[in-house]
Amino acid sequence: MRTALLRSVETALRRGSSSSHFLRRPFSSGSLPDRKVAILGAAGGIGQPLSLLLKLNPLVSSLSLYDIAGTPGVAADVSHINTRAEVAGYAGEDQLGKALEGSDVVIIPAGVPRKPGMTRDDLFNINAGIVKSLATAIAKYCPNALVNIISNPVNSTVPIAAEVFKKAGTYDEKKLFGVTTLDVLRAKTFYAAKAKVPVEEVNVPVVGGHAGITILPLFSQATPASNSLSHEDVKALTKRTQDGGTEVVEAKAGKGSATLSMAYAGAIFAEACLKGLNGVPDIIECSFVQSNITELPFFASKVRLGKNGVEEVLGLGPLSDFEKQGLESLKSELKSSIEKGIKFASEN
Numbered sequence: 001m002r003t004a005l006l007r008s009v010e011t012a013l014r015r016g017s018s019s020s021h022f023l024r025r026p027f028s029s030g031s032l033p034d035r036k037v038a039i040l041g042a043a044g045g046i047g048q049p050l051s052l053l054l055k056l057n058p059l060v061s062s063l064s065l066y067d068i069a070g071t072p073g074v075a076a077d078v079s080h081i082n083t084r085a086e087v088a089g090y091a092g093e094d095q096l097g098k099a100l101e102g103s104d105v106v107i108i109p110a111g112v113p114r115k116p117g118m119t120r121d122d123l124f125n126i127n128a129g130i131v132k133s134l135a136t137a138i139a140k141y142c143p144n145a146l147v148n149i150i151s152n153p154v155n156s157t158v159p160i161a162a163e164v165f166k167k168a169g170t171y172d173e174k175k176l177f178g179v180t181t182l183d184v185l186r187a188k189t190f191y192a193a194k195a196k197v198p199v200e201e202v203n204v205p206v207v208g209g210h211a212g213i214t215i216l217p218l219f220s221q222a223t224p225a226s227n228s229l230s231h232e233d234v235k236a237l238t239k240r241t242q243d244g245g246t247e248v249v250e251a252k253a254g255k256g257s258a259t260l261s262m263a264y265a266g267a268i269f270a271e272a273c274l275k276g277l278n279g280v281p282d283i284i285e286c287s288f289v290q291s292n293i294t295e296l297p298f299f300a301s302k303v304r305l306g307k308n309g310v311e312e313v314l315g316l317g318p319l320s321d322f323e324k325q326g327l328e329s330l331k332s333e334l335k336s337s338i339e340k341g342i343k344f345a346s347e348n
């Protein structure tokens with residue numbers, strides 16, 4: 001019974017990952033290297049299911065769960081699952097250093113989520129300070145870790161972390177990522193339903209940023225290609241992908257934003273980082289990173305992950321006229337969100 005359940009979870013997880021090795025070996029770690037993953041905000045709506053998914057991942061040997069409160073309970077709970085990762089819970093700022101020391105990957109889902117009617121930028125006033133203080137601790141305790149930022153507004157929180165690391169003298173642009181994987185999952189899911197193709201075979205790059213029109217799915221590059229989609233269909237799919245987060249926020253009616261799908265997306269992206277660190281070739285995911293593929297200093301696109309983090313930021317590829325227009329329209333909002341983050345980090 002347990003085996004059958006685990007098998008179906010593994011199969012689902014494997015299908016979701018474009019790099020397709022998710023949880024292939026749930027119980028045997030073989031000769032896998034030791035890898036410590038820290039989750040900051042681990043007691044939250046995303047943090048808890050993300051902790052569970054990483055506890056199931058054989059690439060993780062040590063799972064460090066940090067939050068301002070509640071993590072001893074989450075850690076005790078997931079630690080009873082009989083998989084490789086040793087779990088430790090840390091609560092409160094005085095334990096943050098211990099939580100971070102020796103981490104290979106740090107994932108940050110700490111901070112407040114949206115309520116209906118809010119934009120992601122409305123979270124800036126609270127979350128900017130949270131990300132800044134967590135980035136300061138990362139610079140001190142695990143400056144070589146790959147950092148995966150989930151906390152919104154991602155278009156600003158990633159530049160904030162970059163500034164903090166620059167000030168601390170630890171910045172390595174290859175190691176800082178804004179997690180945009182959920183945009184990709186949404187684009188894949190919505191496209192598969194409309195184009196009537198098997199969802200597990202679909203790939204769609206999503207570029208730009210992570211808020212409203214800055215989220216730009218490139219359906220002209222979707223595979224398998226579909227010639228049954230009209231221009232109106234592509235416009236509607238684009239809009240639904242851009243509004244995917246809001247769809248969940250409204251459905252949750254004040255109880256927060258995407259948590260379960262985000263945990264899954266975060267687990268896929270963290271696994272891609274771990275595989276890259278472990279030397280697995282051809283690991284490609286979309287992420288919001290320092291970039292020179294446009295004139296903007298940070299931009300989401302496909303990136304190749306490797307032993308040092310970002311090995312290569314891949315270009316946009318051929319765009320349809322509609323996508324070219326979308327790209328031009330997103331630039332001013334994305335630019336000002338990036339500048340807002342940089343300004344905050346340099347003034348505070």
Ligand SMILES: NC(=O)c1ccc[n+]([C@@H]2O[C@H](COP(=O)([O-])OP(=O)(O)OC[C@H]3O[C@@H](n4cnc5c(N)ncnc54)[C@H](O)[C@@H]3O)[C@@H](O)[C@H]2O)c1
Pocket residue numbers: 040041042043044045046047066067068069109110111112113114123127130133134149150151152153154179180181182183210256257258259262
């Ligand atoms: N990148 C994305 O695609 C994406 C998707 C969904 C949600 N998000 C964002 O993720 C964030 C978290 O969402 P959630 O639903 O899990 O929220 P939540 O309120 O359920 O959980 C947030 C957790 O962060 C903790 N926290 C607050 N300050 C902290 C600090 N200084 N150090 C450590 N932990 C701290 C809280 O105690 C809480 O447990 C939000 O900003 C949300 O907008 C991003």
Ligand SMILES: O=C(O)C[C@H](O)C(=O)O
Pocket residue numbers: 113114120152182244245246248249257258262
């Ligand atoms: O929409 C939100 O506020 C959360 C997240 O950014 C998402 O895309 O689900």
